[in-house]
Amino acid sequence: MPTTPLISGYGLQRHYRRGIETVRALDGVDLEIRAGESLAVIGPSGSGKTTLLNVLAGLDAPTGGQLTIGGQRVDGLSEQQLTTVRRGFFGFVFQNFHLIPTLTVAENIVLPLLFLRRPVVRHEVEQVLEAVGLSHRAHHYPRELSGGQMQRVAVGRALIVRPRVLVADEPTGNLDTVTADAIVSLFLTLVNREGLALLLSTHNLELASRCDRIIRLKDGQIVPPVSPPQSLR
């Protein structure tokens, strides 16, 4: 039986006004994402990938369309109400890792719990360290890590809140191809093992094709897949 979507969007728009000009960063996107599913978003620079991820994750409010997150209609909610819906539902991973240099690996990972005023449970932190393969680096500082390890800290920090959806905006943009591949493997393991949903934007078609589904954006719209030529009868 198909599960209900964790996120569904219909006719999603995010328009920006610049004087008399309107930038249609997102322009009528329909999309559903379910637990245990990985979705890659590809498209050229400026096509709307970041905008789509931010809207689907409740970081930005859509300016048009319908959006449901975790069964709750969220279009039309205030920023504050959106924050409440978003909290703990999403884990975020970015291209530039965004680690705090003066905190250790373990301290960086537990940071979201402090923001959410949730207790830090030692064995849960150990589980996350283990899941991202950094148990032996728990007390190291970011400057002592490789790029791939830094991104794994960021993945750990996203996981500590036990999110339903992992949102990764070009998470491999600053990594070499082997390390990038390993990070995507880690994501897909988490999707399969924990039943998370993954929303991944990337410029790398090879990485994207490891996901269950790919959508291609152009000018804020989904480009329909090219269907194979009809065979002659």
Ligand SMILES: Nc1ncnc2c1ncn2[C@@H]1O[C@H](COP(=O)(O)OP(=O)(O)OP(=O)(O)O)[C@@H](O)[C@H]1O
């Ligand atoms: N705050 C903003 N105000 C006005 N226009 C914006 C704003 N944010 C994004 N845009 C515009 O929306 C469009 C989509 O931007 P977006 O960042 O989503 O693209 P992207 O596909 O993520 O690109 P990249 O691959 O370079 O990260 C661009 O034309 C951009 O200039």
Ligand SMILES: [Mg+2]
């Ligand atoms: Mg982007």
